[in-house]
Amino acid sequence: MPTRNRGPHPNDARLFGEKYHPALRAATDDLCWLLGRGYGADSALQLVGNRYRLNKRQRMAVGRSSASAEAVARRKGRQVLLSELAGRRVAIDGFNLLILLESAFGGGLVLQGRDGTYRDLAGVHGTYKNVQHTVPALKLVGEALREASEVVWYFDAPVSNSGRLKTMLRELSEAEGYGWEILLVNNPDKELIALPDEVVVVSSDSWILDDGGSWCNLGRELLGEGKGLEL
Structure with a gap:
């Protein structure tokens, strides 16, 4: 069994400690406001990051936590x-879900985005x-998806290993009777967005949630409430 652990970044305890929560949450508020008024995500993040003097990792957290109020409403509606x-x-955005759970x-560090x-x-x-x-x-x-009629995992083919x-997934599926299908594709996001609406996509990727159809917040449901830092 591997001994590697996808644990905390060595600086996260400091960068996301209570001392920084007010600035991080204010930056997230500002970024959500700017996104709701049509500002580009990259330029808006640079603006708020500079204003609150956030480092690269803190900016990444603010960016991944933010969404306009309109985007949040649309996502929750589906x-x-x-x-x-x-x-x-069910179609699963493979690395998106797996790395979240491993982490x-x-x-x-797990973040709770404004979209939940x-x-x-x-x-x-x-x-x-x-x-x-x-x-x-x-x-x-x-185990959570045993009652689904079909479960298909989508992974990025270009990613090494x-x-x-x-x-590994195929062998586990056969041993446990999960009945999974596992696909390696060049662009999982594009494939998942193109699926018909009757297929429920498991992902927290903003692009998929905005441009795709029905989706499930499976990562949060499996981990439970209160497991993510809410900015």
Whole structure:
């Protein structure tokens, strides 16, 4: 079993301690306001980051936590609860969900966005390595979605080791009877957005939530309330 852990960044305890909460939340308020008035996400984040003197990681957290009020309302209007997934077709944004769960299980920073989703600050950066919490995270998802009529995982084919991860999921699915289909595609976001609305997408990716159809906030439902830092 891997001993690696997708745990906290060494500076997160300081960068996201209570001392910085007022500035981080004010920056998030300002960014949400600017997004609601049509400002570009990158330029608006630079503006608020400079105003509150946030470093790169703090800016990333503010950016991932923010959304305009209109975007939040649209996203919530298409949200499907875990309790409503029995008999439904489900498509999973693979790395998005898996890395969130791995990070949370390892004690990494989890953010609660203004749209209610949980997000992490980890990412794969071109390569993926499974950690000691990978299999427990996958089993948690598998048990939660047993009643779905179909579960398809979408992973980024260009990411190194995605093929090995696909093999791991296939073997786990066969052993546990999950009935998963695992796809490696060049652009999962594009594929997931193009799915028909009767397919419920599991993701916290802002682009997917804005341009796709029905979706489930599965990461938060599995981890439970109060697990994310709310900015």
